[in-house]
Amino acid sequence: MSPPPPQIPAALQNLCGQIPLPGIKRSNTTSSKHTYQSKSSMSSRPTFNTQTSYDSHNSEKVGFDDPMGYPPKGGLFRATNIDGVIKLTAVDEEGKAIRTPELDSGYRRTDTTGRLSELRKLMRNEKIDYYIVPSEDAHQSEYVAASDRRREYISGFTGSAGTAIVSLNNAYLFTDSRYYIQAEREIDRNWSLFKVGSGEVKPWNEWILNRARGAAIGIDSRLIAHDTATALTSALKLRGMRMAYPQRNLVDQIWKDRPSKSCAPIYIHDMRYAGEHAASKLDRLRIWLKEYPVPAADLKYSSPPRPSSPARDRPTSKPLPDLPPPSRAPSRQSSMRKDSLSRQNSTSSGPHPPTRTPSRSGISRKNSTSSRENFHRDRGETAVRLIPHYSTFVSNLSCIAWLLNLRGGDVMCNPLFHAYLWVGVDKATLFVDARKLSDEVKRYLRELKISVKEVSDVWGYLRKREFGSGKVIIPPKTPYAVSLMLTYSNYMVAPSWVESNKAIKNKVEIEGFRNAYLRDGVAMTKWFAWLEEQLRAGNTITEWEAAEMLTQFRKQGEHFMGLAYENISATGANAALPHYSPTKGLSSAIDVQTPYLNDSGGQYKDGTCDTTRTVHFGHPTDEQCEAFTRVLKGHIAIDSAVFPQGTTGKQLDVLARHALWKDGLNYLHGTGHGFGSFLSVHEGPHGFGIDVPLEVGHVITNEPGFYKEGSFGVRIESALVVRRVETKGQFGGDIWLGFERFTCVPIQTRMVKMELLTKDERRWLKEHNRKCKDLLAPLLEDDARALRWIRRESTRTSPQQTSAVVQVLAHDAPVQIDSLPISANFKPLKGGSTLVDRDRARFWSLFTRHEKRAQSVGLKNTAVHYTLNVGFGSPPTYYELLIDTGSAYTWIGAAKKYVETKTSTRQTNQSFYAAYGSGSAVGAHYKDQVTLSPSLVISNKSFGVASSTDGVDGSFDGILGLGPTGLGKNVVTPNNGKPVPTIMDALLAQKKIEHNMFGISFTPTKSRGTIDGELTFGGYNAQKLTGKLNWYGNQTLQSSSTGVVDTGTTLIYITPKAFKVYSESLPGSKIDQSTKLLEIPKDSVGKMKSLFFVINGIPYEFTPNAQLWPRTLNTALGGKADAYYSVISPLSDFEADTGSSFINGYAFLERFYSAYDASKSMIGFATTSSTTAEIN
Known part of the structure; x- marks a missing residue:
């Protein structure tokens, strides 16, 4: 599943292919009336004639086209300046607003007019000028429960990331590149869309700073992280603005039909899957708390005991060095990043110290009080802690679930439960809805010495300091409401020990991932085989139906607990939306002529899975193949990387993009994210594009992509674990790291341009697919269809096997034969292709599809071909068939349609699908009389009648397959895996010939249609x-x-x-x-x-x-x-x-x-x- 976009240095912005905002114009001129003449059509981005502009007290002047859709050709627009943003509305000749057609999509718009009106009434009562509605919940979660989807309710935008800001006159939505198109299609005309990361569009927390001076900015303090809030508060003060925190969430007050809170039961996560007892984790956390470095303000010093001595023997006093107070909050520079969405996910621990990151124990030995300690040490004095101990407060749901080895069901697709946790050096308190706790779980918590309080009690507990003395350490992403409850001197901000240690998987968890991904690979293999069979048979399968069937296959797997996230099942243009998810009512039919992208995963007790594969069921274009191959090169580059310990994911990110950049292509989402062990599919603090060193035991996805808006999308995602690798050299004694791949799903080769891959990349692809076959085949013995699919998709043909296909065999002596004339045809080249291009496409088919050789005949690839007139039916209708020794199935109907006669019989339960590299035919399976010559008439011969073909330009009517019988094994379904008898088989069985052989005489081609070749059945001439x-x-x-x-x-x-x-x-x-x-x-x-x-x-x-x-x-x-x-x-x-x-x-x-x-x-x-x- 694609992660949020990485932070991209300003110097690289132009290199990264940023998508421009639709219809944006900037101007330094001024005017008070504005009418824009559109020069665009419905099918293209609008451009505006900006001869006039506008006045504004703000320096940022940006104009947007109408949020409801694109303008009609020649349409007029009325521009309105609201809060420094130009809002364009399509108008008729009289200046009346008109509603432009909505984009064709699988999304519905929500009319938010009434909701915004009610919200603004509350804002006026609270004296708030801007109200911020984040996506996150009171735990800073990325994925939230239905009752916490406040931003979705107020804006209508259903994506998982984004921030809504409502002013008294306007409404704004900020989101990242994963959701640009989706947001355009979901928000109504009340909203202006800000595409963060595109052009000069800033994140919301920087944009808000340029609003009117003196404005009050309101937000629910539970829904904003401590680091973001403190930085924003300081920045607003400098501009004469202020933050306001209403006691009750304003959206909650107007949300009449808000879903109720979940009360799903909490259960214990077994040690077989966790690999470490919760007691052990708590012990390690408490050691960290006891050894955490103490700031100078929390120390006092005492002199060592000594015998009495005259006053003159006392050391002379020296003034203490003037030390700054300890830093308890991150600076604006570190916390207010250029792109607040560039963090990996909501559990990120925030900016890390530039000189050191937490070790496995999470303990940093660096002490900011060294100068003061040295002074007292020189005097022989010892330090005594004024603060006897520290405690920590944990609000992140994944961290609580991991630390306590508990799981729940409050958040869809995430086995989490709503709770807060305070942990001291000898006790702990869990704040949770007690109705969720069974007697077994209550007993379990008592054994861990954890007391239980209601979740609503947490705020009074913190405000009244019921936890006792000592400072509370909170991670930067703790809800700001927590630090508001604590006085400034009673908390410290530090990276989360729990998050850092949760990210490093133990041996049991790693083995669990191997098993879970193998199980998930079995489900995906069975599903791909089913889906391909359905599409070959000409059945219509929608994206939603395909996703539902994949879920059914996953449910068959052991330890399956649900989906890891909503299935991304996307065909054609929908695949260009990185996080598109179909619904039953809004779903496109899978188009076999465009790439199909599936990004999905299961939640298993022993691991969370996340896999993406992009496949093509027809004949990809050169552009699609180029994009797919360059994405594949980036995927291989990451998977194959070897790097020294201390390397960050951000440093490796360029490997995934390099092949795309060389062709001026890019993608805007992150390259990969961490993921949990039966927890959330997104997990920090590490990830590609993030400046956190990768450590042994980190798990991370590898998912480069490419998206052409309105056309297609490509993404290839596999899951990796960081491991130590042995290298020939050990420069400077460095420890070298690399990756092991969990994912066990073949990568389809149909869209691969082999000439773009290096020898090592081709070897990697071959080995990956072979490994998938070796691991999955033994688990698919009960599914013949899936077994055939995995063997075909995962086996790359060797030279010897390819030769064996062509060496189709012969006889040593002349026999009774029948010779038929064949004509040479030259097929003029079109579309810019050459003979070399076509032949090369043919070679790829030859060397990658041995078992199903019928796929190797290049209907588009053969510039010169020989044809034979063959009759079907009684009386016969003759069809011109291309002679192919590389396929075994015969079919007609490409140009001339099949004429049924009294001898025709349709096999009602059978269909055929013959794919030929860059051409294909699909249709019904028939039996009829076939006439090769007056003496070669075959009765009741099976063949195909195409209902749909691709790659056939009308120069012939079908294929006469003369290859070995085994090549037709998988063309007709259902057929119990049996091959269809070939023309040669039928001639031999009906005793029309004596020997299973034929000879071909091809004469040099000089012109089209020359009948000077010969096909001999039963021997050679x-x-x-x-x-x-x-x-x-x-x-x-x-x-x-x-x-x-x-x-x-x-x-x-x-x-x-x-x-x-x-x-x-x-x-x-x-x-x-x-x-x-x-x-x-x-x-x-x-x-x-x-x-x-x-x-x-x-x-x-x-x-x-x-x-x-x-x-x-x-x-x-x-x-x-x-x-x-x-x-x-x-x-x-x-x-x-x-x-x-x-x-x-x-x-x-x-x-x-x-x-x-x-x-x-x-x-x-x-x-x-x-x-x-x-x-x-």
């Missing part, structure tokens, strides 16, 4: 051969000499080293940028020499003429008509990494005869009359 047919297969090929022959590839690819030698042998040759082919000067064409492909010791000569692309087809490539282009190209680093020394496509197969025998797992090649033909 020996008359086409001019040399011996050499067979290969049933043997292991060394990776260093492995070659791939693929009918879905057009060109020939050789290793980069071989290509360098090849191109340098042709003076003046260079890569043409339009076609990405090697362009050879005319003078060098005559210098070309034959290339030889050696397969198991047998050379196959590829002549100079064969190396040239047909010049008659140059312009179809986007090339020059008179140029000479080579069909030889270099393998990319990724393709070379697979171990392949060459990949031969149609350019090779057109020069050699190929035969395939499935019965012997062999493939054969032979020379033909085209091998040495001079035709190009």
Whole structure:
């Protein structure tokens, strides 16, 4: 789940791709009347002609477009200056306000007019000019109970972070980048939106300082942190303003239907999951309290005993050094940060000392009284504490639950309970609703020597100092009401020992996380397999339905206690909203043609889970692939990081963003946050983007992302634990740290541009997915669908396996055969793609999808293809089908629609989905008569009829799958995991042929539609051969000499080293940028020499003429008509990494005869009359 945005130095603001405020204009000119003419359309951001401006006593002059929506084209606006903010309202020609159309979204606006009117009445009674309504509750929680959602009630904005400020005339909402778009869609016209972190927009606590002098700023003192309140109070005083704290919350007084407080029972968190007794934690806390450094004002000194002596023997008195009083509150500089939302979450302990952070024990040995102590030590005197001991007050709900090993149910998705806790050196008091305590819990608390009082008693307890003598240590994020109850001399502010120690997980907790994430991975795998099957079958699944089903799968897991947060299930443009959550009534259908993002997690007794995966069920665009790959690079960079002890998360944050920054991209939320052990999903004090050192035992998420508003979003999130790592060197004796990954969900490779990944990154991706398969597969034996999915998604094909797919086998002697004519077709290139681009997309499919090879045929990737006319039905209707030896399933309906006849039978309970790298087809499963030729008629043959296709431009009607039977295993569902019989299987079963083999003769392509190829069923046509047919297969090929022959590839690819030698042998040759082919000067064409492909010791000569692309087809490539282009190209680093020394496509197969025998797992090649033909 994406954390709040990090603090970004001003110097980096422009580098970080800050999103501009919509419609903002700034001006230094003045005017009193303002009408703006819109030049925008509904589909774009409005721009305003700012020839006129306005008067204001404030230096900050910012104008916003109408909060209710974007203006119509040519619309007029009326500008109103309210508190220095220009409010734009769309008006008609007569100047009357009009309501602009709302944005299309899954959010509802709430009319807040009445609520604001009632609130302002109370503000006038209290003499308050501005009333602040934070998101937090009385414990400074990020996630609050329904009864504490005051900001949501008054503003209508439902996001988890934001601050509302209401003046007597206007209302303002401040929120961070995670909620920019959501807030725009939820707030009504009463509100002006301030996008904190965008441009020059400041946080609310800085913005409020520029309001009118003498103003009274009101807030509930329970809902603002001590550090924020003290800094703000001091800053307001300097400006003649003041803070006001009404006794009763003003929003509560107008909230008529406010939900009642939860009374969920509190229960004990078992030691099997906690790993440490509460008594032990309390003992460690008390040691810290006893040893906490004592300020000078709390010490007095006594001289050591000595014998009587004359007065003259006494040491001469010296004046004490003039020491400043101890600091009990953070300075404005440390507490009033540039972005108050940049803290990791509401439990953050606030600014840490720049020179030292608390150790595991939380004890800092640094003593601010050293000069005074040295003075007395020199005199032989000893220090005596005026304050006998310290105590601490804990208000953070996660800290209380962790310290006491208790859990509750007062906050949705968080196993927490409302309470406060005071801990002294020998006793403690828990303030809680006693109705929540069972007899078992009461007995448990007595054993811990903890007394219980009602939660409402806490304020009198503090005010009357019922805890006794001694100072109370409070963390900076303690509600300000606590320090108001205590006198200034009776409390100190210090980082929270509880929070710091809670963040460092023990061995039991870490092992619990491993188990919980494995269980959560099982649920997500089963769910992904289900979701993909549903979408393949053409079923409509909404975001909400998908999220609900995922919850059902999670419920099947052991120790499941609920969700960790609301499921973020987002398709298309909704995925561009980092914290979008669908509802039953407002939810989009998942679009298979756009990325789908799921950010979710379960609460288990042994761990809190948080995982995000972005997947694509169709054919991603190049832009989507580029964004996904750059996000993946950042994810890998963080996961692989090794760093010295003392490194902060803020220092590592740039690793996640670097790949995006190189392309001018960025994201505005944090890169990662801590999380609890069956506690809150957000936990401090550490995180990426936060200046707190990472320590062994810290757990943290790794979640870079990218969001294109109105289009799509990408985020990849995994959970990590900091561990010590061994390095070759130990510079300066440093201790080196790294990460272990908990998350066990594969990362889909469909949107990965492998050429953008380094060799190490590709290795990381392969190893991560392999590890997921190895860990999850044994736990999925009861779910065949999920088992198939994890094996497919997590297994990267090796070079040997890929070759085995192509070496589809053949026979050693001529037999009775039937030969059919096939026509060559050239598919002109469109959309800026090149043959190289298409072939490379094909290679990625080849090397990543072995088990489901049907996905490897590139419908978009094949520029040159051969087709065969095949009849379906009786009487037959003929369809032009693309011949593919890399898939086993046959389907029609891409261009010409299927015509049913009396022999047609639809298999009502079955459907098919065939994905081909960058193309796909989905539809119904049929049986009918299939006619290949008058002598090859197959009765009752199964095939698919596509209802939807992608990547087919009408140049053929479907696919004739000639690959091995196993490649069609998972295309049709449900089918009990059985493969569908292929065309070859049916011919053999019905005794139309004697042997399971076929031969293909491809002749060099010179023009589109030439019928000069031949497909032979049952054997091969020996008359086409001019040399011996050499067979290969049933043997292991060394990776260093492995070659791939693929009918879905057009060109020939050789290793980069071989290509360098090849191109340098042709003076003046260079890569043409339009076609990405090697362009050879005319003078060098005559210098070309034959290339030889050696397969198991047998050379196959590829002549100079064969190396040239047909010049008659140059312009179809986007090339020059008179140029000479080579069909030889270099393998990319990724393709070379697979171990392949060459990949031969149609350019090779057109020069050699190929035969395939499935019965012997062999493939054969032979020379033909085209091998040495001079035709190009």
